[in-house]
Amino acid sequence: MEIREGLPDDLGRLIDFMELVDHEFVPPLSLRPGGIFDRVSGTLAKVDSNFLIGESNGRVVGAVGYRKNWNGIEEVMGEAYISFIAVHPGYRGQNIARLLDRALAKKLWSDWMTHVNVTTWSTNPGAYRMYQQLGYVVSKTLEDHRGPGVDTIYFRKSFK
DSSP states (O other): OEEEEOOGGGHHHHHHHHHHHGGGSSSOGGGSTTHHHHHHHTTTTOSSEEEEEEEETTEEEEEEEEEEEEOSSSEEEEEEEEEEEEEOGGGTTSSHHHHHHHHHHHHHHHTTOOEEEEEEETTOHHHHHHHHHTTOEEEEEETTTTSTTOOEEEEEEEOO
């Protein structure tokens, strides 16, 4: 597998990939303001944001979107936020998320970021477990934020 930075020409491929995993997000990405198109086009190959794309034999098998100088709530110099991370269902269990996370940490560190933040929800135990295994710690929990019994959980990792 190769991991590379996203290019403007990746727009269609990233949209297709997000549509594949859309139903796994709460709420689905397609139902959020701007939908999938705005999420990809607003992040792809920008000065302070982009995607790292994991490819195998020309197929997108994983991707992580990020924004620099943002913590998920407000602008914070030296911090970054993961706006999207997913692995193709047919390629899970192969440490692709770990490889994407390592590549992202290397990229962000080289861009002078000292922390990275990400959110998930309490009904997604797989993501919760993955973030903990990757060294993220819970920094904040918003109870019932995504609906009754569905908490939003903020994770944070330091590169120091």
